[in-house]
Amino acid sequence: MADEKELRYDPAVIEPKWQARWAADPGMYAAEPHSSGKPKYYVLEMLPYPSGQLHMGHVRNYSIGDALARHMWMRGYNVMHPMGWDAFGLPAENAALKNNTPPREWTLANIAAMKRQFQRLGMGFDWATEVTTCFPDYYRWNQWFFLRMYEKGLAYRKKSKVNWCPDCATVLANEQVIDGRCWRHEDTIIEQRDLVQWFLRITAYAQELLDDLDKLEGWPEKVRTMQRNWIGRSEGTEVEFTVENRAEKIRVFTTRVDTIFGATSVQLAPEHPLVIAMSAEDAGLREQVAKLLEEQKKAREAGDIGTIEKHGIPTGKFAINPYSSELVPIWVANYVLIDYGTGAIMSVPGHDERDFEFAKKYAIPIRRVIGSADPNAEEPELPFVSEDGVLVNSGEFNGLGCHEAQKKLQKVAKAKGFGEATITFRLKDWGVSRQRYWGTPIPIIHCEKDGIVPVPDDQLPVLLPENIEITQQGGSPLSKVSDFVNVTCPKCKGPAKRETDTMDTFVDSSWYFYRYTDAKNDSAPFDSKTAQYWFPIDQYIGGVEHAILHLIYSRFWTKMMRDLGLITNGEPVERLFTQGMVLKDGAKMSKNRGNVVSPDEMVARFGADAARMYSLFAAPPDRDLDWQEDGVAGVSRFLGRVFRIVTRYAPAARAGAAAKAENPQGVALKLLRKLHQTTAKITQDFEGRWHFNTCVAAIMELVNEIQGADAQLAAGEVPPAVMHELLQTVVLLVAPFAPFLAAELWEELGGDGAVLRQPWPKSDPGLAKEDEIEIPVQINGKLVSLVRVPAGSDAKVIEASALAEEKVKARTAGKTVAKVIVVPGRAVNLVVK
RNA sequence: GCGGAAGUGGUGAAAUGGCAAACACACUAGCCUUAGGAGCUAGCGCCGAAAGGCUUAGGGGUUCAAGUCCCCUCUUCCGCACCA
Secondary structure (H helix, E strand, O other): OOOOOOOOOOHHHHHHHHHHHHHOOHHHHOOOOHHHOOOEEEEEEOOOOOOOOOOHHHHHHHHHHHHHHHHHHHOOOEEEOOOEEOOOOHHHHHHHHHHOOOHHHHHHHHHHHHHHHHHHOOOOOOHHHOEEOOOHHHHHHHHHHHHHHHHOOOEEEEEEEEEEEOOOOEEEOHHHEEOOEEOOOOOOEOEEEEEEEEEEOHHHHHHHHHHHHHHOOEOOHHHHHHHHHHHOOEEEEEEEEEEOOOOOEEEEEEOOHHHHHHOOEEEEOOOOHHHHHHHHHOHHHHHHHHHHHHHHHHHHHHOOOOOOOOOEEEEEEEEEOOOOOOEEEEEEEOOOOOOOOOOEEEEOHHHOHHHHHHHHHHOOOOOOOEEOOOOOOOOOOOOOOOOOOEEOOOHHHOOOEHHHHHHHHHHHHHHHOOEEEEEEOOOOOEEOEEOOOOOOEOOEEEEOOOEEEEOOHHHOOOOOOOOOOOOOOOOOHHHHOHHHHEEEOOOOOOEEEEOOOEEOOOOHHHOHHHHHHHOOOOOOOOOHHHHHHHOOEOEEEEEHHHOOHHHHHHHHHHHHHHHOOOOOOOOOEOEEEEEOOEEEOOEEOOOOOOOOOOHHHHHHHHOHHHHHHHHHHOOOOOOOEEOOHHHHHHHHHHHHHHHHHHHHHHHHHHHOOOOOOOOOOHHHHHHHHHHHHHHHHHHHHHHOOOOHHHHHHHHHHHHHHHHHOHHHHHOOOOOHHHHHHHHHHHHHHHOOOOHHHHHHHHHHOOOOOOHHHOOOOOOOHHHHOOOEEEEEEEEOOEEEEEEEEEOOOOHHHHHHHHHHOHHHHHHHOOOOEEEEEEEOOOEEEEEEO
8 A cells, every 4th residue: 555645635736737728728619610521510418597506406417418518529420519508588588577687687697606616617618609598699590490480371360269378477388287287386277368369370380390209319209298198189170060949060079979979069278269159149158158167267266177067058059960961969068278269169978988977967969880890799888988899870971891881981980071071189379479678679560551561681680678567467567668569560560569578598508509519600590501500419418397388389390490491400409308307305395395406505615526426426317316425425425435545556558658558467357357347338328328327337436446456556456557557447447537636637648639639548458358157056946056167158167167066066966957058158057856 | 087107125226038136226244444425355135944846917829948929907207088
């Protein structure tokens, strides 16, 4: 054991030292031009909202991405690893109200604070391409895209029922409503209001968004399934029922037109136009419908919308089934949704669970129209919802299979003009208007004479005015800024008013990753050739909470930009990784629970390397991670061991820098073998599995083994050349996970240049291979013994040594070995009777 | 209700169908003393004095061999939830 006074591992000294050096070399994380000849690799983590503080979820997210980026740099790729700020949004306005600080000021101060945290953590971002979405040089392109979409009919205005959050005092997209509540205010019930809103026609891409999910093989199946469900494609038929003694018609949407002869009523959503019309004439009906709506509202407040009891009101009117001419009663029902399909259904209680439940309750006739395909079989019990059967009680269609019948019925409907095959999506157009201040102004002018007039491109950006008064009531804050509102119409030069709504902030994050590739461009959102070089993103890393919102909008935006001719790729992201949450005491960290762990505190106590490495070590990246401070302390102790062992033998290693390790023996061979095995394991993991927790464990094993040989190292039993390879490689393997320590030790070992520019170590399979291995010997599947055989021994050799083994002999004595199964290199199993 | 993921020591966890519990945390015992959130050595699934036996939520199955594959049940978490 070396007895001279040793240096102590002190991250509080090492880390700021390297942070300062890296800050002085801003180009070190910059991507190279396309002409570099290296293969490109775009690694991206989701950009944070500048709340003012990084949290542990961020530390984990960016530790994963940074490890990957560093590894890819060392593998010789041209890496792009950018960072930016999702800087628009409501919290800035709330803060403004609370602290009397302008949103811009508050946001920029938060960005500065979080950028310091990123730098203190040693994250390798190229700050030269930093994107801040609240800056005019960014959001002008939101406006530019909006105008392009307006020209193509992809941005349009309509009056509609919208989701209104009373706490946000603004409209929410469908995607932002969770169980009837606001995604930011769990306790706030969303109200329905009628407002004129801007929409983006994402439904124009519904089919493609769905189809292309199949191509996204690098995405978690879970996310693809969630998106598929969200898009909710449904093939069916629309059928028009005429109403007895009225001019209106009722269109119903059904996926089971084959059951239409079993329709015994027609059900309308309470908000259906015909219900409104009939209510206007019938005070009794009006009252009951109002009650129904009130019930729904209450259920929504109680959070059990979806499970409330089915409830209906007979209107006393009848609809005519166009196939059978049968008269069926028209009801208003609380389980029919106005915003799906046509807001009206035919009710087939014999073959639909919900209709069955409803019919039972109100004694509506239940009729079998699908029977068993096998004439000898007993008829299945109702409700029978399977499509595996044949039509009965269906006139001329009797005997047809369900699918066949559907096609035939559709043909008839089409021919007679009362219906057709249709495809319905659950996905709705994206409402982007927000009655808030801190967002991208929608570049539209309303002129009394010319109507809606787009702001001409050369007048972009429409700047968000500063020094305005933020209030929480009464519509958009911008509507009170007369300098902003009152303009001249670009067409007629007459007086006109600006649109005062701003855009949903998900617009900002839908294309920010393209801007990174050309962040300073002031004549286009980005250069197409440059984007073509970098896209698609090779690896995107973020939380699964964005599986629907951000990731579906981004896919839409990419397709839209492709159709504008800006890019050639149809999907933005090749591989997606969704990391698990960071928990504390088994629960999500939150101020309410008082279980928030601050990254700053962790860094102050244990250092950035320890915090980062722990976040990778404590669990596989895709699983939830319970933050345990003792665990961070453990990783910190491990880093201390690495520091000590490397500094202790750095002089020996430096002495071996020029030499070559010839034919190593004994402990030197043993350590080299472990080294090359570890290198292979970690390299492999970066390529596929991403189990960084076991990578860190493997490095720990390696370091433990080196330390276990301390006496032999001190005695000089390992040649300097081997010491050199050993210690340098340990440092390089650690580098993606603990960049500060790696930099310090690399310098200590006399290494040339930045660690980031070193080639990633290569594992020599010959060196990594053991020359002798242990093979378990089982008798009837139970482990009995182990035998040592030369590596690569064939089955005969292994069998012979297994049978010769003492314990095996003892147990097989007097018995018959019926069978011997040898899996070379793996196991031997004797079947003994 | 539907869909998905998961269930392994006191804890976080590991294990291409082939030695269950690697690596760490906590704990126990000992050593060291520049008394540090330090370092070193050893032990640490359960039963048992030992030999040995048992053990991956529970039950069944496939297999020479199952934590791993199949079926059923239970539990937890996540997503969707009257989508016609």
